[in-house]
Amino acid sequence: MKTIGVLTSGGDAPGMNAAIRAVVRAAIFNKVRVMGIKQGYNGLINGSIEEMNLSSVADIIHRGGTMLRSARSDEFRTEEGFNKAVNVLEIFGIDGLIILGGDGSFKGAKKLSEAGIPTIGIPCTIDNDMGYTDYTIGFFTAVETVVDAISKIRDTSTSHGRANIIEVMGRHCGDIALYAGLAGGAESIIVPEVEFDIDEVCKRVIQGRNRGKLHHIIVLAEGVGNAYDVSKSIIEKTGTDTRVTILGHIQRGGTPTAFDRIIASKMGGKAIELLLNDKGGRALGIKCNQIIDMDIDEALNMKKVFDMEMYDTTKVLSI
Template sequence: MKTIGVLTSGGDAPGMNAAIRAVVRTSIYNNVRILGIKQGYNGLIKGNIEEMNLSSVADIIHRGGTILRTARCEEFQTDEGIEKALNVIEVFNIDGLIILGGDGSFKGAKKLSEAGVPTIGVPCTIDNDMGYTDYTIGFFTAVETVVDAISKIRDTSSSHGRANIVEVMGRSCGDIALFAGLAGGAESIIVPEEAIDIDSVCRKVIKGRNRGKLHSIIALAEGVGNAYELAKEIEEKTGAETKVTILGHIQRGGTPTAFDRIIASKMGNKAVELLIEGKSGRAMGFKDNDIIDLDIDEALSQEKAFDREMYEVAKILSI
């Protein structure tokens, strides 16, 4: 293993830079040349590659986003795109690749591994929607961002006596809404894993108002109904003025939490070690408070389990 390439693919996540830093410095420590591939698989196909050194990753552990930038790449999903990538890998004498991203990025890593290129996947996605790992890099930073927003929204909602729907990311996975809703003291949490019970939401708004509560926060995972239509229905059934706050891509940015920096650093370090050991087609993860690696096929096949125990706790505490 003389040369390793690293790229970030798909949606950016806080902690990606910490992982890049770990990959670069662990490679240099082991006398391995390290190449940064810019703009994900699109950059791999086009040869947008430059050698990295210690200075390349100075002062980035605390920065959100990714210094390598990222992009979606439909061409890479074709046989022709894979062939172009393999040609670039050969031209640049890349012996192994470390891919930072989510489910789609891992599928690309799997294809390269099957084509004979040693690859390791590092899970970076704020949605926390990968079933094989307890947490993905960037998830807890996104949760902290949402909790901070809920606190600010509660202030203004209390001043006006309003209900407020806070829409967060997570189209098919409700973890951001669940974790942030519990930590932020939301009265109701609406997630794709559970059927919407709008009457239950309305009852909580009315009961809260009857005991003198000045606000009501409803955490909603994106894609689970239309936030504005839900707000209209709640307003009609309860008489409480109901506003909508869509946090959007603010959840992707910001300084990564200590936890995200730590697991990113440990996963990046271990990913390089696995390549040096001759391993390929592996996925890094965090399970039972430890860094793990497993076959990337197995990682992709595991469905995400919803934490219903936490969901029930949130319901009990929001009576």
């Protein structure tokens, strides 16, 4: 293993830069060349590749986003596009590839591995929607961003005696809403994994108002439905002025938390270790605070399990 490539694919996540830094420095420490592939699989197909050195990754561990930039690639999913990518790897003499991203990125890594190219997947997605790992890189930074927003919105909601729906990312996975809602003291949390009853939410609004509560925070994952429709129902059923705040892509940016930097750094180093030991087709993750690796196909097939115990705790604490 003389030359290793690294790319970031799909949605960006805070901590990607920390992982890139770890990959580059661990490789150079082991006297292996590193080629940075820009703009994900699109960049791989188009040969947007340059060699990286220690200076390439200086002063990036604390930065959000990805210095290699990212993109989604429809062309890579085609046979012609995939074959182009394989040819480019051969042209640049890249012996192994480290791919940072989520579920879709890992599917590309699996396909490359099946084509004989050793690949390692590092889970980077704010949604925390990969079932084989306890946490993905970027998740806790996104949660902190939402918790900070909840605190600010609670201030203004209290001033006006309003309810406020905060829509967060999570089309199919409600972990951001769940964790941020618990940490932020939300009165109601609405997630795709649990069918919600609008009357139950309204009951909580009325009960809080009757005991003199001046605000009501509802955290809603985007996959549940239209936040404005929920707001309209609450206004009609309770008479409480209800506003909507959609956080959107602000959740993807910002300085990564210490935890995200730590697991990103550990996974980046572990990825190099695996490739140097001729291990490919592996997905890295974290279980019980330990970095683990498993077959990437097995990882992709593990279903995400929603933490109902935590969800029930939020209902108990928000009475």
